[in-house]
Amino acid sequence: MNIYDIAELAGVSIATVSRVVNDSPMVSEKTKRRVRKVMEENNYTPNVFARGLGLDSMKTVGLMCPNVADAYMARAVAYLEQNLKEYGYDCILYCSGYDDEERRVAVNSILQKRIDALVLIGSSYAEDDEDSEKVEYIREAAKQVPVFMMNGCIRGENIYCALCNDFQAAHMAVTELIQTGKEDILFLSDSHSYSANQKLKGYQQALRDAGMPVNEKLCVYAENRIDRVRDLLLSRNDLMFDAVFATEDGLAIGALKYAKKRNLSVPRDISIIGYNNSELSVCCDPELSTVDSRGERLCKIIIDSMMLRLKNREIRSKVYANGFLVRRETTDF
Amino acid sequence: MNIYDIAELAGVSIATVSRVVNDSPMVSEKTKRRVRKVMEENNYTPNVFARGLGLDSMKTVGLMCPNVADAYMARAVAYLEQNLKEYGYDCILYCSGYDDEERRVAVNSILQKRIDALVLIGSSYAEDDEDSEKVEYIREAAKQVPVFMMNGCIRGENIYCALCNDFQAAHMAVTELIQTGKEDILFLSDSHSYSANQKLKGYQQALRDAGMPVNEKLCVYAENRIDRVRDLLLSRNDLMFDAVFATEDGLAIGALKYAKKRNLSVPRDISIIGYNNSELSVCCDPELSTVDSRGERLCKIIIDSMMLRLKNREIRSKVYANGFLVRRETTDF
DNA sequence: CTGAAAGCGCTAACAC
DNA sequence: GTGTTAGCGCTTTCAG
Numbered sequence: 001m002n003i004y005d006i007a008e009l010a011g012v013s014i015a016t017v018s019r020v021v022n023d024s025p026m027v028s029e030k031t032k033r034r035v036r037k038v039m040e041e042n043n044y045t046p047n048v049f050a051r052g053l054g055l056d057s058m059k060t061v062g063l064m065c066p067n068v069a070d071a072y073m074a075r076a077v078a079y080l081e082q083n084l085k086e087y088g089y090d091c092i093l094y095c096s097g098y099d100d101e102e103r104r105v106a107v108n109s110i111l112q113k114r115i116d117a118l119v120l121i122g123s124s125y126a127e128d129d130e131d132s133e134k135v136e137y138i139r140e141a142a143k144q145v146p147v148f149m150m151n152g153c154i155r156g157e158n159i160y161c162a163l164c165n166d167f168q169a170a171h172m173a174v175t176e177l178i179q180t181g182k183e184d185i186l187f188l189s190d191s192h193s194y195s196a197n198q199k200l201k202g203y204q205q206a207l208r209d210a211g212m213p214v215n216e217k218l219c220v221y222a223e224n225r226i227d228r229v230r231d232l233l234l235s236r237n238d239l240m241f242d243a244v245f246a247t248e249d250g251l252a253i254g255a256l257k258y259a260k261k262r263n264l265s266v267p268r269d270i271s272i273i274g275y276n277n278s279e280l281s282v283c284c285d286p287e288l289s290t291v292d293s294r295g296e297r298l299c300k301i302i303i304d305s306m307m308l309r310l311k312n313r314e315i316r317s318k319v320y321a322n323g324f325l326v327r328r329e330t331t332d333f
Numbered sequence: 334m335n336i337y338d339i340a341e342l343a344g345v346s347i348a349t350v351s352r353v354v355n356d357s358p359m360v361s362e363k364t365k366r367r368v369r370k371v372m373e374e375n376n377y378t379p380n381v382f383a384r385g386l387g388l389d390s391m392k393t394v395g396l397m398c399p400n401v402a403d404a405y406m407a408r409a410v411a412y413l414e415q416n417l418k419e420y421g422y423d424c425i426l427y428c429s430g431y432d433d434e435e436r437r438v439a440v441n442s443i444l445q446k447r448i449d450a451l452v453l454i455g456s457s458y459a460e461d462d463e464d465s466e467k468v469e470y471i472r473e474a475a476k477q478v479p480v481f482m483m484n485g486c487i488r489g490e491n492i493y494c495a496l497c498n499d500f501q502a503a504h505m506a507v508t509e510l511i512q513t514g515k516e517d518i519l520f521l522s523d524s525h526s527y528s529a530n531q532k533l534k535g536y537q538q539a540l541r542d543a544g545m546p547v548n549e550k551l552c553v554y555a556e557n558r559i560d561r562v563r564d565l566l567l568s569r570n571d572l573m574f575d576a577v578f579a580t581e582d583g584l585a586i587g588a589l590k591y592a593k594k595r596n597l598s599v600p601r602d603i604s605i606i607g608y609n610n611s612e613l614s615v616c617c618d619p620e621l622s623t624v625d626s627r628g629e630r631l632c633k634i635i636i637d638s639m640m641l642r643l644k645n646r647e648i649r650s651k652v653y654a655n656g657f658l659v660r661r662e663t664t665d666f
Numbered sequence: 667c668t669g670a671a672a673g674c675g676c677t678a679a680c681a682c
Numbered sequence: 683g684t685g686t687t688a689g690c691g692c693t694t695t696c697a698g
Contacts, residue, residue, distance in 0.1 A: 012684075012685085013685045013686075015684070015685060015686075015687095016684060016685075019683095019684085028684090031683080050690090052690095053689095053691070055690095056690080
């Protein structure tokens, strides 16, 4: 059943049918009704390919992230998909992995689908060094479609970024720790992404602002796996700390497991703050204080800007949201 | 840059270019090389829409689930996407929500994208009553594309199901509980899906097989939210139980929180078993014994069958995988 | 082994 | 308001 069939059955031309499909105002209500009736009776739906060919768009946006199995990204994808759908856009999903070459390939593949916009989810798409050659493929992509980065930041034409102000959030969280009397605060991270580095800077600045020393040794990196983190901390007898600021909830829980193994009381002997306010943070015991990094807010910003951008309106190329601390049992307050 | 440009530059006809693109054997290696060179030099990629129009396929599969933010579904989506990509298929993602009407709409929307296959993730797509009118829209969809159900089961032409043998898994888990001397085992669930009902039957059968009574009161349903479950159990003073078999890890953790609040020792006073072997199960304290419901295995089965099916081979319409118990601290063993 | 040409189903400019 | 028609870029007979 195609447009010709409908046209014939309705006794009009295909142009008219097309107009009805696109709800053009230049068709009389009467014919519209008639054509619509035929379409419904025959359960007609326009062929998306033909439509795409003509319009060079299929109303699809590409969603790309290193790994949807990650809770943070999954939440973002869920939110974006949900809302994009309401604007009539479908999503094609692409998990790129964390490897640079894989990513380049992934972006090129997804571009071939003639998506209307691309959103890159997660801070791993941007190294700290904004001008790195490594992200040239993203600038290249932006020549074809508008690129939206969630928690990443690359300066460039047609690239739009929405980020949590990680510096501010980390500063706030660490300051909180300091105020409860903690003196040796461990910075625990699993990455050197732009975002992770912002958190590090916030951590360091908070210490300086409080007139405390910044001990390089207290900055440790570990794979984001609970058992690994626990074992690593257990093995580092050289480290003395009475608080942990982790850049991911998973890391924080690793620290919690470490504390338990060491028979340390939380938060008395050791306070812990995580990041992302994920489901994990309420599973553990005691429950984890954590920074809410405003995932939903960022998604919303991205969708709103995208819709404006697709109408060729001017939009801001960089928007921040402030994180806030969710206080639970792993900190005093 | 389209097929005509390439044809001209390579000094051949568009038909030949098309053949090269599709790696047809009826082109001499020599011309193939020449054409390929031109394509690469000009960075040519065929227009997917035009291609779709001709082939009536864009090598895309539709992935549908109620909610990707759910860890189980996110993992499934991640796995499927990853592997489908290797076969040259892209994924369009559609989160349908849990409402019946939404689902119907979702399936129809996704079908309009002319996907090559549809996979329905999660047991919520199938009610226990296999012949329910409610799932007619799925049978309807199967008339257009092969439908693959992960953990759902509907009998029908062109519908293929891969499921965890939840009956067996539940039976095994509950039997384990019984063997450690537990007598009042609570069945805790959040749904009446096909899958949830299989678990219930497994639970009941295990009790019967052990010559124990099946107490209807010990079968409770709650929303899958840690705090809700905890509060619900706290409020049910009429319930006496020394073990919990939960159909989701989240529910089990709710029970764990309940135990803690009540100052019950786990697993001595109360043993707990969850379901899905999710990340949550190792976050909590003590760590959760849980049924591994073989998500990856099911995904793999689905992909393998899909590839066969798309080559018009015969495949089995229903395949089971057996679950197994991951023993951790919430049970004795 | 290669080329010419007829679609695929729709949009949009143009004519009436 | 409505119809005619020329594309959109590719696949696929059918000839040669």
